[in-house]
Amino acid sequence: MTHPRPHTPARTRPRTHLLAAACLALLAPLTACGSGDSGAEDGKTLRLWHYEDRNSALGKAWTAAIDEFKKTHPGVKVVFEQKTFEQIQQNAGMILNSDKAPDVLEYNKGNATTGLLAKQGLLTDLTATAEKRGWTKKISESASVTARYDAKGEMGGDKWYGIPNYGEFVLAYYNDDLFEKHKVDKPTDFASFEAALAKFKQAGVTPLANAGNEYPASHWLYLLALSKADDAWVDNFQLYKGKVDFHGPEWTYAVDTYKEWLDKGYFEKKDVGIKGTQMGEQFVSQKRPIMVSGNWWVGGLKNDIKDFAWSAAPYPGSEKTLGSGGNQWVIPTKATNKKLAEDFIDITLSPRIQKLIGEEGSVPLAAAPDEIKDPKSRQLIDAFTAYQKGNGLAFFPDWPVPGYYDTFVAATQNLMNGADAKSVLGEIEAPYTKHLATRR
Incomplete structure (x- = not known):
């Protein structure tokens, strides 16, 4: 892309x-x-x-x-x-x-x-x-x-x-050649995903592409929260059907895990200032073996990647992902x-x-899915269909509140710059609570 x-x-x-x-x-x-x-x-x-x-x-x-x-x-x-x-x-x-x-x-x-x-x-x-x-x-x-x-x-x-x-959703992209070079097994669940991150880091390779100055970092935060969430949690947050606890286990796990991965070097802290296109370049230039982001990258990756094998698969750490019908x-x-x-x-x-x-x-x-012949495209369509059937598309984090996109970008940047979990969660909570008060 x-x-x-x-x-x-x-x-x-x-x-x-x-x-x-x-x-x-x-x-x-x-x-x-x-x-x-x-x-x-x-x-x-x-x-x-x-x-x-x-x-x-x-x-x-x-x-x-x-x-x-x-x-x-x-x-x-x-x-x-x-x-x-x-x-x-x-x-x-x-x-x-x-x-x-x-x-x-x-x-x-x-x-x-x-x-x-x-x-x-x-x-x-x-x-x-x-x-x-x-x-x-x-x-x-x-x-x-x-x-x-x-x-x-x-x-x-x-x-x-x-x-x-069109539809869109977030999934994992893997540099197959780097996995083979460093003898890292493809992840099949969250435990093997974290094992892959650790093995790449031990080999001197920062495993995860990321960008703090646009959506990618905040997408990661929401994806980690979704890994601990159920349907009711998503409905409460996105559709205002119930109380949202921003200091509950879902958001707390997301912030704690993100911070842990920063400290371990799975994310690069200096990526706090870069944008989405630069994250994509990290993956295309083989500086990062894993990129977790939207299916919207596939067309560009097919055009831009000529010198290594790559694949796409559902992120193995969560049954839910960011996704919906497209723009x-x-x-x-x-x-x-x-x-x-x-x-x-x-x-x-x-x-x-x-x-x-x-x-x-x-x-x-x-x-009709059987009309699409390109194998990578079929993989995407099949994965999207599976998420739809399993109620696994949980929208995007910035949707519930006008201007919330800015909040998530700033909060995630603060997290990458060393802010503590409580202040970051409070930063996300404040505009949401204010917005709920205005809609009553």
Whole structure:
């Protein structure tokens, strides 16, 4: 993969100047293209944003979908703008509440993102359209949880505000050649996983790729907590169905284990300042034999790795993992050409584009598994299906609270910089407790 993935950005810089600069950067391309003030005629122009690298599985799929749209809509101009995840994540509310809103864009799912904009009235209710066009039948119940929201903007509601067309989840990547070179057995459970970490460290190799300045480190923290969690714990944390004890055994184990692995050198402490792309490079350049992260890396790894054998498998330390239906297409309330936006979304769910998503290394939601021939892609799809059937997809840690992504990045960085467990857990707890008070 050549980009970190839509769960990303660092939020450690001063916010005021960053937001202003990012907003200007987000608006400028549209103004230059004339898609804002040019008065694009209804039905003649489709303005589209997404943040996928063009060489990734999804980037290739969206490019193919745009080409298909152009063929089927010969009189329509497509104005496509490549954005970063961070640009859209930070400024979507401001932009979508202006006359600069695109007709359709890829957006992060969860209460703090799609749910929040839906609650604010900035996203089009797609429920009737999804039923009419058959999207509700193509997307499974579990994968649609993050597409549906209630009046409070909380996921799992009865109205569709986004349409996902792929799945995502976190799993383990192994450098098979380094395992063989150092005579390390592939892990089959948590005990053998820790044994592998210890053996690599004894050989002078830091085993785990990581990045503290974006999502990877905080994903690790949540994954470790999930290894001690049950369904009720996930529902309480993600869906507010019960009390969450941030100093209970799940979160405490996560922080303690993470700190233990730092002290043992399984993680590199200096990785506190690097980003997701740099973590990926650690794995691609064979500096780290193990990377635990999302399936969104597969397409890029297939392109970038030419000189060693590698494999992907479910993380062996937990029956639950981070995962859900993928980021989704949303249509702003102020979009000019909603019908064209619907047509484009429909194409992304078509058999040809869904198959392409699978063959290129992602997890399609509306493709028959036996249509996907690439062996690594089939492994991913089979693993995702197994997690779905076992109720093993536990969403992502930053979803329950607006701005919670920043909290997790900062808290994990503090942990990597030597903060004690109690203060880190308190840092995670505070905004969650404050948010619960506001929703009553």
